[in-house]
Amino acid sequence: MKTTQQKNDTLNIVFGGIGGQGVLLASEVCAWAAIYEGYHVKKSEVHGMAQRGGSVESHLRFGKLVWSPLVPTGKADYLVCFHSEEHDRLKPFLKKGGTDLLPALDEARRLLINPRYLNVFVLGVLSRSLPFRENNWVKAIKMVLSKRLFAENLEIFLKARRVER
Numbered sequence: 268m269k270t271t272q273q274k275n276d277t278l279n280i281v282f283g284g285i286g287g288q289g290v291l292l293a294s295e296v297c298a299w300a301a302i303y304e305g306y307h308v309k310k311s312e313v314h315g316m317a318q319r320g321g322s323v324e325s326h327l328r329f330g331k332l333v334w335s336p337l338v339p340t341g342k343a344d345y346l347v348c349f350h351s352e353e354h355d356r357l358k359p360f361l362k363k364g365g366t367d368l369l370p371a372l373d374e375a376r377r378l379l380i381n382p383r384y385l386n387v388f389v390l391g392v393l394s395r396s397l398p399f400r401e402n403n404w405v406k407a408i409k410m411v412l413s414k415r416l417f418a419e420n421l422e423i424f425l426k427a428r429r430v431e432r
Contacts, residue, residue, distance in 0.1 A: 277329070277330035277331075277333055278344050278345075278397070279327070279338040279342050279344050279345075280297065280326075280327045280338070280343060280344065280345045280346075281324065281343040281345070281346050281347070281360045281361070282294040282324065282325040282347045283325075283346075283347070283349070283350070283353040283357040284323055284348060284349030284353050284386075285321060285323060285350045286320050286321050286323055288349040288350060288385065289349070289385070289386030290324065290325055290349060291312055291325055292386060292411060292412075293325075293349075295310075295411045296390060296404075296408055296410075296411045297390065297393070297397070297407070298327055299406070299407035299410050299411060300394075300399045300403045301397075302407075303399070303403035303406050303407060304399045304403050306330060306331075307330060307331060307332050307333050308327070308328070308329045309328045309329070309333045309334075309335060309336035310325060310326065310336055311325065311326045311336035312324075312325045313325070322353060322356070324353070324357060326338045340359050341359065341360065341362050342360070342362050343365055344362065344365050344366065345361075345366045345368060345393060345396070346365065346367045346368060346369075347368045347389060347390075348368070348369055348372065349372060349385055354369055366396060368389055368393055371388070371389045371392035372385065372389055374388075374392070374430070378426075378430075379423070384419075384420065384423040387420045387427070388423050388424070388426070388427040389427070390424060390427070391424040391425065391427025392428075392430070394424070394428050395428055404424065404428075405421065408420060408421055408424060409421075
């Protein structure tokens with residue numbers, strides 16, 4: 268995937284899933300990668316019943332200057348969902364012509380032995396479309412994850428980033 272994103276455009280991403288899938292971790296890594304790239308970033312999280320498998324969503328917006336953290340309905344450039352029922356609920360956020368990363372989740376399920384890494388794999392697929400340099404992704408992953416989890420998550424992220432489509 269190629270991107271034509273310019274730094275003065277605002278790019279909107281909605282992440283969604285259920286508690287325990289790493290929705291907030293994925294959006295946090297993406298937010299830090301955007302910050303390291305020099306964008307103005309706004310992010311919000313909704314995770315009321317996350318520990319019981321409840322809905323979790325995070326809105327991420329970045330660009331030259333962003334005023335609100337919430338992505339308006341029908342304005343998301345990317346929809347990143349880790350659960351099919353949440354995908355149905357969040358799909359109205361995706362704009363016409365936006366990119367739905369649900370196929371990347373299917374790809375992750377097919378390629379990964381351990382489902383704990385689905386979020387990092389899908390984030391790696393998303394990274395191919397965003398205007399961030401790889402070193403900023405690596406810095407962001409290192410910033411968000413503990414030292415103990417960094418190496419194995421980075422390996423999965425880079426694997427997904429380099430998978431041929």
